[in-house]
Amino acid sequence: MMSKAAFTSGSLRYRLAVTLIGVVAVLTLLFYFVLRAYAAQIALQSQDNILNASVTAILDAAIIRDGVVKIDIPYAAFSMLNTETDDRVFYAIYQNSSLLSGYADLPFPQRESRMSNTYKSGVYLGVAIRQVTASRVLVGGDIRTRITATVAQTQDSLSGILQRIARNAALYGVGFFSLAVVLAIWATSSTIDPLKRLAESVARRGPQDLSPIVKPVPSEMTPLVSSLNSLMTRLDKSFSQSEEFIAEAAHRVRTPLATVRSHAEVTLQRVDKEENRQALRSMIRAIDESSRAAGQLLDHAMITFRANQLEYQAIDLVELARECVQRLTPMGDMRDVELRLETDTTVLVSGDAILIQNAVRNLMDNALKYSPVESVIIVKVRSEPSPHISIIDQGAGFPSDEMHALVARFTRGRNASGTIGSGLGLTIAQDVALAHDGTLNIGNTTEGGACVTFSF
Amino acid sequence: MRYILFLILALLLAPAFALDWEDQQLFEGNNGTQTLRVISNTDTAIFAPVIQSFLQSHPQLNIEYNVASSANVYSSFRSTPDAYDLVVSSAMDLQLKLVNDGFAQPIEDIAHPAWAKWRRSLFGFTLEPASIVINKAAFKGLPTPGSRQEMIEVLRENPEAFTGRIGTYDIRQSGLGYLFATQDARVSETYWRLTEIMGSLNTQLYCCSGDMIDELAKGTIAISYNVLGSYASARSDVADKIEVILPSDFHNTMMRTVLIAQTTQKTSAATLFLRHLISSRWSKPDTENVSLPPLTTQQDNSQRSIIALDPGLMVFLDAMKRKTFIDEWESAIIQQ
Numbered sequence A: 001m002m003s004k005a006a007f008t009s010g011s012l013r014y015r016l017a018v019t020l021i022g023v024v025a026v027l028t029l030l031f032y033f034v035l036r037a038y039a040a041q042i043a044l045q046s047q048d049n050i051l052n053a054s055v056t057a058i059l060d061a062a063i064i065r066d067g068v069v070k071i072d073i074p075y076a077a078f079s080m081l082n083t084e085t086d087d088r089v090f091y092a093i094y095q096n097s098s099l100l101s102g103y104a105d106l107p108f109p110q111r112e113s114r115m116s117n118t119y120k121s122g123v124y125l126g127v128a129i130r131q132v133t134a135s136r137v138l139v140g141g142d143i144r145t146r147i148t149a150t151v152a153q154t155q156d157s158l159s160g161i162l163q164r165i166a167r168n169a170a171l172y173g174v175g176f177f178s179l180a181v182v183l184a185i186w187a188t189s190s191t192i193d194p195l196k197r198l199a200e201s202v203a204r205r206g207p208q209d210l211s212p213i214v215k216p217v218p219s220e221m222t223p224l225v226s227s228l229n230s231l232m233t234r235l236d237k238s239f240s241q242s243e244e245f246i247a248e249a250a251h252r253v254r255t256p257l258a259t260v261r262s263h264a265e266v267t268l269q270r271v272d273k274e275e276n277r278q279a280l281r282s283m284i285r286a287i288d289e290s291s292r293a294a295g296q297l298l299d300h301a302m303i304t305f306r307a308n309q310l311e312y313q314a315i316d317l318v319e320l321a322r323e324c325v326q327r328l329t330p331m332g333d334m335r336d337v338e339l340r341l342e343t344d345t346t347v348l349v350s351g352d353a354i355l356i357q358n359a360v361r362n363l364m365d366n367a368l369k370y371s372p373v374e375s376v377i378i379v380k381v382r383s384e385p386s387p388h389i390s391i392i393d394q395g396a397g398f399p400s401d402e403m404h405a406l407v408a409r410f411t412r413g414r415n416a417s418g419t420i421g422s423g424l425g426l427t428i429a430q431d432v433a434l435a436h437d438g439t440l441n442i443g444n445t446t447e448g449g450a451c452v453t454f455s456f
Numbered sequence B: 001m002r003y004i005l006f007l008i009l010a011l012l013l014a015p016a017f018a019l020d021w022e023d024q025q026l027f028e029g030n031n032g033t034q035t036l037r038v039i040s041n042t043d044t045a046i047f048a049p050v051i052q053s054f055l056q057s058h059p060q061l062n063i064e065y066n067v068a069s070s071a072n073v074y075s076s077f078r079s080t081p082d083a084y085d086l087v088v089s090s091a092m093d094l095q096l097k098l099v100n101d102g103f104a105q106p107i108e109d110i111a112h113p114a115w116a117k118w119r120r121s122l123f124g125f126t127l128e129p130a131s132i133v134i135n136k137a138a139f140k141g142l143p144t145p146g147s148r149q150e151m152i153e154v155l156r157e158n159p160e161a162f163t164g165r166i167g168t169y170d171i172r173q174s175g176l177g178y179l180f181a182t183q184d185a186r187v188s189e190t191y192w193r194l195t196e197i198m199g200s201l202n203t204q205l206y207c208c209s210g211d212m213i214d215e216l217a218k219g220t221i222a223i224s225y226n227v228l229g230s231y232a233s234a235r236s237d238v239a240d241k242i243e244v245i246l247p248s249d250f251h252n253t254m255m256r257t258v259l260i261a262q263t264t265q266k267t268s269a270a271t272l273f274l275r276h277l278i279s280s281r282w283s284k285p286d287t288e289n290v291s292l293p294p295l296t297t298q299q300d301n302s303q304r305s306i307i308a309l310d311p312g313l314m315v316f317l318d319a320m321k322r323k324t325f326i327d328e329w330e331s332a333i334i335q336q
């Protein structure tokens, strides 16, 4: 598989959910505090209203009779202050600045405005009170006097109400928050869903499927999808272009080289002069070298290209090895080298047949090239421990000090000086092995011959 | 021995307190070690069975029982709050004011109907109606008044029979009398008409229900208004001479209330006594000493209006209001 895990930076779903829930939490807290403050204000307001009514009732009852102020406090003035928690009531009535009746030590608010009533919170006898003060001018005969009344009440009932409201507000808040969290999670997943579906549909595609995505997507995703589509179109185009190019290039290089070579060979037959023949021979050799190099280069390019989009199919390695051996047998016969197969009945792997054939052919080619005449090359195909092909020859093996450098491209060993080659064979085999998540092992047998193992 | 010592001490100290004790008694438990000091306006004779039944179940306690008029109970407790552990009084307004002004201790976890308690500090434990009590002999041949209106009529039609022979509370002296009078005045104008008539017939004024009942039994007075029916019913010795009438138009019903002093060191013992009072365990209908009518939660008749424990009670305690009311009352009742 070529797909690599993408780099992850956070999660959209997570980020969306956290943002939504965070917003909801802030809103809930805000709601709680605003509601509480508002309720407190209303509760205080209602206490003020009752105290106000009480003060007003007292002041209304004030009269001047025979030059003396009399206040016949109505029963309701105090009984209206009855609360569920039996709050305590204090009052004081003053004529100008002298006490007429009531609690003398009740703090008497300094009144800034004589016109409006004064509302004040304070402490009396060690408990918190709310106090309303109002005054009224009485005129009787030649007397003009100011009566001021102040009524205070403890705040037990108020704090009870506030506690209840706070508790209810907290309960509602928690309910609201949990509901919002559920909704946020639902909203998040329904928002993320199209993205997930797109990702799935792209992942399900075959490796050759570079057709544009036609399923409708939400408008926010159209830029992504359209750039994806245009990327795939370009990719498709460039793939087919390079394929054509490689085929074309191979053809265009090899054909003229073959023509030149056949001309050179014909000329060699005709020429007698030894130095001319020598020149022609090295010419033919150079042509062979270029032809080989061109072939190997194009193969290598083809492999690099195909490795990007492997076409997997079931392959019987035994069958594949047998074909290669058959094809190379004439070459072996020329040097009296026997290619001997030692195989299990079938060794099935999944992979790209063309690439594997190419790799195996290169390895056999090496064995033929670097082993002496009248020797045996053993080709083993086994499925244990993992499916592999080993090619063992009876040559001198890899020069041990160069062994690992030889896989690199264009690298040839000391022992290769007499042979035609470009130094790409092992590179191709190695690239094919890596593309199939396999390995290429090179080494020498104890007898000295080279042993190369291509395993999956 | 302790009792005598205590009496001597009390007698010696009495002038120093400058307080008119109507009675002072120490009730001792079988092995009493701690003494609860109770100040009350309920006559010892009536309250004794309540105390005794308490000491039977709590023999480790003693109860010092001090009796004074409701006004004195209030002023004495207010001036020396740490001299008493519990305050029992029939003057609901004065008791409520003591609580309002912070002299009482809130007691938690007492199951009691909301209308019979205030601030978890003041607990009503009896329901006692204000009633008309008559001398049966004096009313021979006359219609028995069943309501205020009928009382006005019978007085108006027989002035010669009743002149100087009507009794009621002197509301200047009696806190309970003042409470009944003010509540009457709140409910109906009839009160003032009745007071006018009573004033015109030279009504006798009394400090306490007990005195009125004595005089009624003797026949010195023929009828008294706003007496505690409970006191009259408790007096088995005079039961055949007098009759208790609950006015059918309405009758104010007072709750005798108890509170525990804020300053007391004996809260838990005092709470035991308080629980005993409100539990009505002391009331045994089969015994002869049925003294106080216990607070019962079901309201048996609609005429009964229980005086509500609410801050309104403090209105008539306002100095100016009180003076206005008493001036009006005096001008009605004292006409010579």
Ligand SMILES: Nc1ncnc2c1ncn2[C@@H]1O[C@H](COP(=O)(O)OP(=O)(O)OP(=O)(O)O)[C@@H](O)[C@H]1O
Pocket: A292, A296, A362, A366, A367, A370, A371, A393, A395, A396, A397, A398, A399, A406, A407, A411, A412, A413, A414, A415, A416, A420, A421, A422, A423, A424, A425, A426, A427, A450
């Ligand atoms: N079977 C072998 N025995 C000994 N040496 C070998 C063997 N196979 C490869 N080599 C050494 O490894 C070198 C690299 O091999 P590679 O196949 O990459 O290049 P090449 O055979 O020289 O050229 P070509 O690209 O034409 O195959 C060879 O030049 C040779 O020195």
Ligand SMILES: [Mg+2]
Pocket: A362, A365, A366, A421, A423, A424, A425, A426
């Ligand atoms: Mg090679």
